[in-house]
Amino acid sequence: MDRLALLRRMMLIRSFESALAKRRDHGFQLLSSGAEGVAVGLCDALRNEDQLLCSGRSIAPSLARGLDPGAVMAELLGRIAGPNRGKAGRGHMAQPAAGFFGAHAVVGGNLAIAAGVALALQQRRSTAISVCVFGDGACGSGALHETLNIAALWKLPLLLVCDNNQIAIATPREQALAAARLSDLAAPFGIAAVTVDGTDVISVRDSATGLIANIRAGQGPGFLECISERFFSHSTATRETRSAAEMEVVWSRCPILRLTGQLRAEGVLASGAMEELQHDTDRQVLHAIAFAEASPFPNSAEALSHVD
Amino acid sequence: MIYLLAVPGPIEDVEEVRVLEWHGEPGRSFHPGELVVELETHKALVEVRAAQPGVLRRIICAAGDWQAVGKPLALLSDNPGEDLVNPDGMLPLLPVSFEIS
Amino acid sequence: MLTESVSATVKLFFREAIARAVSESMRRDDRIILLGQDAGRFGGAYKEFSGLYGEFGPDRVRDTPVAEAAMVGLGVGAAAAGLRPLVSITYMDFLMLGLDPLVNYAAKARFKTGGQITTPIVVKTTAGARGQGVAHSQCIEAWMMAVPGLKVVAPSTPADACGLLKSALTDSGPVLFVDHKRLFSTAGEVPLAESFVPIGEALVRRTGTHVTITAHSYMTRIALTAAEHLAEEGVSCEIIDLRSLAPMDVETIAQSAGRTGALLTLEEGQLTCGIGAEIAFRIRELVGPIRMARVGALRAPVSSNPVLEAACVPSADRVIGAIRRLLNN
Structure with a gap:
């Protein structure tokens, strides 16, 4: 994608989340605002046949992967036009046929699953890879360390991407994790690991591309730490614990403003183009909402479908 | 004298074994310490060795057959030509040593 | 056998x-x-x-x-x-x-x-x-x-x-x-031929008329041993090897228990929220009130000490005792 397309995709996510958060009928949501650069940069480095897995913070990954915003909105609002017929919601949304193997809302729970997907790809001699996005909160879990070990031993085609927004619900990352950098966690296993600024979509994309080239070459897994920001509280149902002063710093690191600034400075973004982009993405979101609202909730009999 | 070679025991947890391999045909003489037959349990091999000289005369349980601990596997005799009378009668057990691996 | x-x-x-x-x-x-x-x-x-x-x-x-x-x-x-x-x-x-x-x-x-x-x-x-x-x-x-x-x-x-x-x-x-x-x-x-056992089907291991015993895995062997001893006293046990616990072949159990009018559930695990509790309730729903008893491990950890292990997990003797009590009540 060119940089304008990357910008547009990040803006779509921001606009989508803003519209969603204003509603009262979404249960509760985990927003990605502030970390759009991670999902968008990463997905730009993937091929169609690759599979993306993520945590329950799934809106940016699913939209960045190219899922239809209307279908995603329908899933989040519990409508049958969602890819999972509204049964999964944000926490477990999936569309494997579109390269989005899906979210899994148990923190750290999708890491070994992603390694299993990588094992299946390796076993089939596929050139595709499996990619898992998870938060810094998952880095304390034993599942990560077990997975890193086996993935390294078996040279699995797996890219682990830590979207390090530096806070798990209300626990700052430095109070929860002893490692200096989270990419250091991969080092003992001999896994290629990089830390980048997750608010720089280009640097995320380029670092991911480099790691993925090694993975596709059969050199085993990679680990990418992206230091991002969480613009809002943990979820739409959780209170914010950071101070106003802290939030000023957080909001100053906006991936959209960062790219916009670069493009303006280079003269790539003409004056008025930003407003036009915003208008387009807002309209896209309105269409998504209309599509979702036109879809019914599942019939209550679906509580027993696809169980066994 | 005619001797009965029986499945040696006790072996922990084992009631039945399967004959894996006979080391010789009827007619073969064994010296003390020589491997006569290998048996298989659910988790181990049992090597059965003659503890006195003898001649293998008749195999009762061939390779692949199952037999319970203490039950007969074969008849042996001191000398090659002795009559194998009444093999179902009370015969002395051939002294053996066995090793489980 | x-x-x-x-x-x-x-x-x-x-x-x-x-x-x-x-x-x-x-x-x-x-x-x-x-x-x-x-x-x-x-x-x-x-x-x-x-x-x-x-x-x-x-x-x-x-x-x-x-x-x-x-x-x-x-x-x-x-x-x-x-x-x-x-x-x-x-x-x-x-x-x-x-x-x-x-x-x-x-x-x-x-x-x-x-x-x-x-x-x-x-x-x-x-x-x-x-x-x-x-x-x-x-x-x-x-x-x-x-x-x-x-x-x-x-x-x-x-x-x-x-x-x-x-x-x-x-x-x-x-x-x-x-x-x-x-x-x-x-x-x-x-x-010898390649064969499949369908998931969800229990098997009657021994037919009998006085009491139905359900068991699975190793406990099926304990039940069979108990049934042989009880047969000498004139007690005829029907033994159902569950084989599949989920889904469970409740029909086969109900059919047997309905006929014998007495049910003993046997399991090596805990009785609380156990397999026996589940079977008993489902049979009660299908067959109505019949005599029931359950045998399982004691409510205690299983020690490596052979005396304590044997005391904790069900034995044929405990099954025999439970059936005598069940049928004499």
């Missing part, structure tokens, strides 16, 4: 029946892979995978580190992505470390994705007491039966081990296959 439907059979050790099921299945379906600690060259804790590494090689028969969460997780992920993994968790106690991917992912994948993802994984594990102590002896089948979307099978004979494992390896899954430490010293006739 356990009764088997006999045609052309071969006598196999329990472990050989498992190895045979896996090798026949792996030959038929190259999506099947085996993951387990010491499952490769070593051939499994009970040699139940003996020969598989040699036949299928290190890509399909993989030794894993001691990492149950990742082992089950990798198996589940690989299943979701199109393979048919068989994951061996040495003892059922350690399955607790791997429950997250099995319960939170595999058992829910088909539901939560609206049928987009299925997880045809088989997790094989060994339950039961045999001198190994408090964290190597447990039978937690009842926990697993409570998980929607998860199937649980537990054979008592080599033939059923072979047939159920083969069915599990063709099932849409996930399936938990539970065997037992004390079954590995047993042997039995297994059909």
Whole structure:
């Protein structure tokens, strides 16, 4: 994608989340605002046949992967036009046929699953890879360390991407994790690991591309730490614990403003183009909402479908 | 004298074994310490060795057959030509040593 | 003796029946892979995978580190992505470390994705007491039966081990296959021809008229021993080997219990929220009020001390006593 397309995709996510958060009928949501650069940069480095897995913070990954915003909105609002017929919601949304193997809302729970997907790809001699996005909160879990070990031993085609927004619900990352950098966690296993600024979509994309080239070459897994920001509280149902002063710093690191600034400075973004982009993405979101609202909730009999 | 070679025991947890391999045909003489037959349990091999000289005369349980601990596997005799009378009668057990691996 | 439907059979050790099921299945379906600690060259804790590494090689028969969460997780992920993994968790106690991917992912994948993802994984594990102590002896089948979307099978004979494992390896899954430490010293006739035992069908191991006994896995043998002794007193026991715990063949139990008018449930695990509690209520719903009793482990950890272990888990004597009391009331 060119940089304008990357910008547009990040803006779509921001606009989508803003519209969603204003509603009262979404249960509760985990927003990605502030970390759009991670999902968008990463997905730009993937091929169609690759599979993306993520945590329950799934809106940016699913939209960045190219899922239809209307279908995603329908899933989040519990409508049958969602890819999972509204049964999964944000926490477990999936569309494997579109390269989005899906979210899994148990923190750290999708890491070994992603390694299993990588094992299946390796076993089939596929050139595709499996990619898992998870938060810094998952880095304390034993599942990560077990997975890193086996993935390294078996040279699995797996890219682990830590979207390090530096806070798990209300626990700052430095109070929860002893490692200096989270990419250091991969080092003992001999896994290629990089830390980048997750608010720089280009640097995320380029670092991911480099790691993925090694993975596709059969050199085993990679680990990418992206230091991002969480613009809002943990979820739409959780209170914010950071101070106003802290939030000023957080909001100053906006991936959209960062790219916009670069493009303006280079003269790539003409004056008025930003407003036009915003208008387009807002309209896209309105269409998504209309599509979702036109879809019914599942019939209550679906509580027993696809169980066994 | 005619001797009965029986499945040696006790072996922990084992009631039945399967004959894996006979080391010789009827007619073969064994010296003390020589491997006569290998048996298989659910988790181990049992090597059965003659503890006195003898001649293998008749195999009762061939390779692949199952037999319970203490039950007969074969008849042996001191000398090659002795009559194998009444093999179902009370015969002395051939002294053996066995090793489980 | 356990009764088997006999045609052309071969006598196999329990472990050989498992190895045979896996090798026949792996030959038929190259999506099947085996993951387990010491499952490769070593051939499994009970040699139940003996020969598989040699036949299928290190890509399909993989030794894993001691990492149950990742082992089950990798198996589940690989299943979701199109393979048919068989994951061996040495003892059922350690399955607790791997429950997250099995319960939170595999058992829910088909539901939560609206049928987009299925997880045809088989997790094989060994339950039961045999001198190994408090964290190597447990039978937690009842926990697993409570998980929607998860199937649980537990054979008592080599033939059923072979047939159920083969069915599990063709099932849409996930399936938990539970065997037992004390079954590995047993042997039995297994059909020569390739055969499958359907998941969800119990088997009447012994017919009788006075009392119905339900059991599974090693406890089926305890029930049969008890029934032989009781027969000498003129008590006729009908023994149902559950074989499949989820789904459970309640019809077969109800049919028998309705006829005998008395039900004794036997399990090696805990009685609280146990298999017996579940069976009793479902039979009460189907058959109405009949005499019922249950036998299970004492409410205590299972010690490695042989005296304490024997005191804790059910024996034929305890079953005999329970049936005498049940029928005399």
